[in-house]
Amino acid sequence: MIDEKAIAAAVKTMLQAIGDDPEREGLRETPERVARMYTEIFAGIDKNPADDLKVGYELGHREMVILKDIPFHSMCEHHLLPFSGVVHIGYVPGTDGRVVGISKLARVVETVARRPQIQERMATEIADAIVEGLNPDGVGVVIAAEHMCMTMRGIKKPGSKVLTSALRGGFAKRAATRAEFMSLIQ
Numbered sequence: 001m002i003d004e005k006a007i008a009a010a011v012k013t014m015l016q017a018i019g020d021d022p023e024r025e026g027l028r029e030t031p032e033r034v035a036r037m038y039t040e041i042f043a044g045i046d047k048n049p050a051d052d053l054k055v056g057y058e059l060g061h062r063e064m065v066i067l068k069d070i071p072f073h074s075m076c077e078h079h080l081l082p083f084s085g086v087v088h089i090g091y092v093p094g095t096d097g098r099v100v101g102i103s104k105l106a107r108v109v110e111t112v113a114r115r116p117q118i119q120e121r122m123a124t125e126i127a128d129a130i131v132e133g134l135n136p137d138g139v140g141v142v143i144a145a146e147h148m149c150m151t152m153r154g155i156k157k158p159g160s161k162v163l164t165s166a167l168r169g170g171f172a173k174r175a176a177t178r179a180e181f182m183s184l185i186q
């Protein structure tokens with residue numbers, strides 16, 4: 001449960017600590033506003049992303065399904081600055097041929113993005129949620145993102161892209177499955 005009062009108090013302390021005046025007109029409502037925003041952008045903390053996959057269909061489909069270029073914004077847990085980009089997800093249904101509504105894959109992305117994150121773990125959590133929720137033959141996740149902590153501060157390398165992946169089941173075991181996925185998401 002997100003404690004908006006505690007967030008607002010902390011933001012007020014931080015504004016004072018950077019030497020600004022939290023009582024000046026422009027900042028007076030900022031602590032509460034940031035608290036409401038945190039409730040929105042960290043809404044995935046207590047959720048199990050596999051729950052997003054409960055509504056499925058046994059279509060008997062046994063070929064690869066891909067949803068690519070799913071846009072997301074998340075917050076890097078090191079600096080609490082955004083990192084943003086796209087996720088590509090592919091899976092091959094299991095022996096029951098169970099598939100989910102395509103939007104449910106994007107819901108999994110939303111759930112894991114709305115936590116303090118690192119990009120590697122985000123890929124892992126998406127892949128593991130699909131394994132748990134769908135029991136597929138295999139799943140592949142590739143994420144390409146730009147990190148504000150590397151563009152607006154620190155090393156300042158705008159345009160540099162971080163790529164991470166997580167492969168499970170047939171995507172990890174079979175080079176041909178992996179190659180099919182990688183060529184389709186290009």
Ligand SMILES: Nc1nc2c(ncn2[C@@H]2O[C@H](COP(=O)(O)OP(=O)(O)OP(=O)(O)O)[C@@H](O)[C@H]2O)c(=O)[nH]1
Pocket residue numbers: 076077078117118119120147149150154155
């Ligand atoms: N592996 C990984 N690293 C990340 C991610 N997001 C941010 N980082 C890195 O986290 C690291 C934190 O490094 P520190 O040395 O503790 O912090 P810092 O002094 O602010 O580091 P600089 O960014 O190099 O200035 C940095 O190298 C960031 O680039 C991510 O999603 N995955």
Ligand SMILES: [Zn+2]
Pocket residue numbers: 076077078079080081147149150
């Ligand atoms: Zn960072």
